[in-house]
Amino acid sequence: MRKRKLRYKILITLGILLICLYSLLPIFWVLSTSFKQPDVIFSDPPQWIPKNPTFDNYKTVIQNPAMIQYFKNTVIISLSSTVLSVVIAVLAAYGFSRYKFRGRSVFLGMFLFSRILPRVSLILPFFIILRNIRLLNTHLGMIIVYIIIGLPITIWLAKGFFDKIPIEIEESAILDGCGPLTILLRIIVPISAPAIGAIAMYAFILAWNELLLALILTLDISTQTISIGLSYYKLEFGISWGNLMAGSVLMSIPAVIVFIFFQKNLVDGLTAGSVKE
């Protein structure tokens, strides 16, 4: 029995080790490179932990005016689309969760179906529509596009949460003469804070990380996002792996932090959305 327990422990440890190595080794290599001086970057055999770590790569990236502009654009676009996504999704989810109206299931079905539309097949019409309404290469255009791309999941997450809130709470408020918007704002939203956190996180990461749409709908540095900056980095600066890796680390930090903060809510919401008892 003791022998079996030991074997079990070894297997678990081995499993943990393998998962951590597989997930983190590439990331660790990026981090390590980002702190290396140019000559150490190309050393053979590779140095896992740089002997003379330096912040030069980070300084170069942070002081680069183009990079500052990319970051600025990304922050404007992702924060605005996050806020608007939350408002629009909460309203819609409340409507779907609490009201019975004609065509409800058709509308809901349309939102869910749009989730699985291949993004690559929508890039042409997005381009032409934004061009026609003169929103091509504007922050506003990007914000709107990211809201709509995220809506199916944001609505689904919020609706799943609202459905679980007992309706009795609202009935007493109705007797007190509260209107539907007051009920939503004063009662539902405060209870749903974790779900709203998950929605905000999803919308934020979506906009922060996105590449394809940004590639098509932005035309110059005034609107281009950090993902474009990093995918074209070598063209502009020659391949400087140290700088590229430092930029990559900087771009990942907000996404990873937000994720770790809200991951439980998101994971619960996503999976509750796909398995409905």
Place this chain on the structure above:
Amino acid sequence: MKTRYQGYLFILPATILLVLLMVYPMWKTFTYSVTDFKLIGNSSTFVGLQNFKAVMARYDFLNVLKNTLIWVVVTVFFQFALAMIVALFLNVKFRGRAVVQIIALIPWTIPSVVSGNTWKWIFQTDFGLMNALLRQIGLGEFVQPWLSQPKMAFFSVLFAAIWQGYPFLMIMLLSGLKGIPEDQYEAAMIDGASPSQRFRYITVPNIKNIIVIVITLQIIYAWNTFDIIFVLTGGGPGGATEILGLFIYKLGFSAFNFSEAAAVSVLLLAFVIVILMLRNFLTKKETGTIYEKKKITL
């Protein structure tokens, strides 16, 4: 008082966006695919299936289609296998499990541009980690230009895409596993069922619907891959890693051939709809296992 029109008002903003930027674009894609639409002048006349024919006749189209099919089958297969193994492991209770779960999810969280750059650096020919490690452990004969040699490039990109994409499947499968009642396993253990028997007769039937859902979703995502290939190889060398997403992008925004790109988009949409119908067919048929009566929605 709850009235009907209030329901409409609540969903109005979202619906306007949906119609403006999802329904209308889909309709537009369809119309572009059957006209000779040009960006300049906005003129368009109906040309029937001519664009589809022109696309099919392109010398690289069949190659792209073949690449895409292999890409979808191989990524989904390996992502699913890996996701299942890790999910089964994380379903065992041990200390620090929550932390390991977060670590396993991290490749999925970091921006795809970053994971593209990460693997590009690892697979770099002269100074990349991959070749350096191979030299270090005495396997120098395997040192090669991972991303600039057609066959290897495809596998390298696949490897990166699997690393980045499997955690999503894993977390979905894991939540399914966590929902399986413990007593079913206990009963099976008393009956003397082996681990593989327990997997086959309890685990799989219980999460069958989740399996179908994640595989369909993943097939659609794989068919739709763009970012990681764009960053790693840009579809090269010589079209070796070019799949439909990049093909549409290049056709539309490098060659500015909008109507042919729209024709490819319509083919892609048609494929997605077929997969979905197949999915519905599969999940509808499989509701009868004794362990499970769950209704699955998208």
